[in-house]
Amino acid sequence: MQNIKTIAVIGASDKRNLSVLNELAARYQLLLFDKNINEVNKIQQSLLTENRYASIEIMPCATNASWEADMIILSGFCINDDTVVKTIKEVATAKIIVIMENDDEFTKSINHQVSFDLLFPHSRIIEVININTDDQAEKEFLLEGHDSYALDTVSSIFEGIGFNTYVSQIN
Numbered sequence: 001m002q003n004i005k006t007i008a009v010i011g012a013s014d015k016r017n018l019s020v021l022n023e024l025a026a027r028y029q030l031l032l033f034d035k036n037i038n039e040v041n042k043i044q045q046s047l048l049t050e051n052r053y054a055s056i057e058i059m060p061c062a063t064n065a066s067w068e069a070d071m072i073i074l075s076g077f078c079i080n081d082d083t084v085v086k087t088i089k090e091v092a093t094a095k096i097i098v099i100m101e102n103d104d105e106f107t108k109s110i111n112h113q114v115s116f117d118l119l120f121p122h123s124r125i126i127e128v129i130n131i132n133t134d135d136q137a138e139k140e141f142l143l144e145g146h147d148s149y150a151l152d153t154v155s156s157i158f159e160g161i162g163f164n165t166y167v168s169q170i171n
Contacts, residue, residue, distance in 0.1 A: 003070075004028065004070045004071045004096075004153065004157060005028065005029060005070055006028065006029040006030075006031060006068060006069045006070050006071075007024060007028050007029070007030055007031070007069055007070065007071050007072075007073060008030075008031040008033065008059070008062075008065035008066050008068070008069035008071070008072045008073065009021060009030055009031065009032050009033070009065075009073045009075060010033050010034075010062045010065060010066065010072060010073065010074050010075065010078045010084060010088065011033075011034060011073075011074060011075035011076035011077055011078030011079070011081075011084075011100075012032035012033060012034045012040050012043055012075065012076075013034040013036045013039035013040050013042075013043055013076060014075045014076030014077075014100070015043070016130075017073075017075050017076075017100050018043065018046065018047075020100070020158075020161075020163070021043070021047060022046075022047055022050050022051065023161035023162060023163075024157075024161060025047045025048075025050070025051045025054040025056055026050075026051045026054065026161070027160070027161060029055040029056075029057075030047070030054070030055070030056045030057070031057050031059050031064075031065040031068055031069055032044060032056065032057065032058050032059060032065070033058070033059045033060075033061065033062045033065040034076075035077070037058075040058055041058065044056050044058055061087070062078070062084050062087050062088050063087050063088055063090075063091055066088040066091045066092055066095075067091040069095070070095065070096075071095060071096045071097075071098065071153075071154075071157075072088065072092055072095055072096070072097045072098065073097075073098045073100055074097060074098070074099050074100065075100040079099060079100075079101065085116075085119060086119075089119060089120060092120055092122075092123045093122045093123060094122055094123065095123050095124070096123070096124045096126060096150045096153060096154060097116070097120055097123050097124065097125050097126070098126050098127075098128050098154060099116065099125065099126070099127045099128065100128050101127060101128065101129045101130070117146070124145065124146075124147040124149070124150035125145055125146070125147075125150075126143055126144070126145040126147075126150050126151060126154045127142075127143070127144045127145060128141050128142070128143055128154065128158070129141060129142045129143075129144070131166070139162070139163050139164055140163065140164045140165075140166070141158055141163055141164070141165050141166070142165075142166045142168060143155055143158070143165050143166065143167045143168065144167075144168045144169075144170055145169065145170060146169070146170050146171070148169055151167050151169055152167075155167050
């Protein structure tokens with residue numbers, strides 16, 4: 001399992017992932033990037049309210065955030081934003097890239113799984129899908145990917161912050 005200390009969240013204004021970010025902020029340094037600076041400021045303040053001593057920094061660009069991070073989370077609009085994806089490509093080499101999907105992105109990005117693997121040939125792509133049908137409960141996630149080491153790492157992180165994971169290794 002990889003020792004993750006810093007996580008870049010690219011597309012940090014996606015409020016559907018706030019519970020995950022809140023738990024991550026209690027244990028990891030977070031580098032937040034989003035095109036909507038007002039929303040990312042609100043997310044940062046919300047996270048700091050819950051985790052007073054957390055290390056949460058807003059980054060001016062996706063490339064810098066990704067460069068400094070041990071692991072990258074793509075979320076919200078960034079999942080299907082070719083410009084953002086291409087800007088982090090060079091600095092994502094050998095890193096785990098987590099694609100945080102929600103219901104409306106799932107169908108769009110499942111068609112992009114092969115292209116994520118092609119875009120990031122030297123990275124470890126893990127799709128994390130919220131599988132709860134109840135809007136109030138965000139405790140179960142399906143993790144899919146080709147790399148068993150990355151799946152173990154992400155599963156360990158998610159279970160360590162209190163979520164249940166189901167792992168599916170794609171061959």
